[in-house]
Amino acid sequence: LRILVLGRSNSGKSSLITLLLKFRTPTEGRITLGGVDLATLHGNDVRARIGYLSQRTHLLSGTVREALNLADPDAAEPALWAVLQAVELEAVVRALPQGLDTWVGEGGLLLSGGQARRLALAQVVLKNAPVWILDEPTEGLDDATARALMSTLARLISDRTLLLITHDAQLTDALTITRAVTMTEGRV
DSSP: EEEEEEETTTSHHHHHHHHHHTSSOOOOSSEEEEEEEEGSSSHHHHHTTEEEEESSSSSSSSSHHHHHHOOOOOHHHHHHHHHHHHOOHHHHHSSSSSSGGOOOGGGGGSHHHHHHHHHHHHHHHHHSEEEEEEEETTTTTHHHHHHHHHHHHHHTTSEEEEEEOOOOGGGGGGOOOSEEEEEBBBBB
16 A cells, blocks of 8 residues: 655644654544554554654764664664665765764764655665655655655565655656545645
8 A cells, every 4th residue: 555645734744644653642533553443552563563754854873874773773784785775875875984884973964964864764664664654755855866766665665555745746656656645734
């Protein structure tokens, strides 16, 4: 299932995400994950099944390797390089002075905005959760890199559920969207 969510700023997209991640509970209706009502699940159990890329890049101070190991502490080095390649970041990291062990600073400060965004996306890919929520995954990327990244995501998604939130629906061609919805004033 691949759902595209469109909507202007303040249309309710962020509120939808907080509900899906169980940071808030719905005042009406219910949300299910794999047929199970979220109300019956612990928030950490819900979030363990969801790979989430927020609209703002959140990286802790550390190295590229440490950032990736937050998603999968047991990932071997070849897996780290493979995920960097998948998010169009391998060449950038290989060119860094210490490769995977290069310090990138708080929030990826020593990376460009697009590079930090792709590193955060690499964390989602490496987590290997059955559900991905990607909020503006191509933000800060040039058009060619954004299109290449979306093509790669199409291959990586395979049997996962994807909720893609974007302002640029033209970039979704490679994803074979199952359903597109528009949010307005908190409603689909």
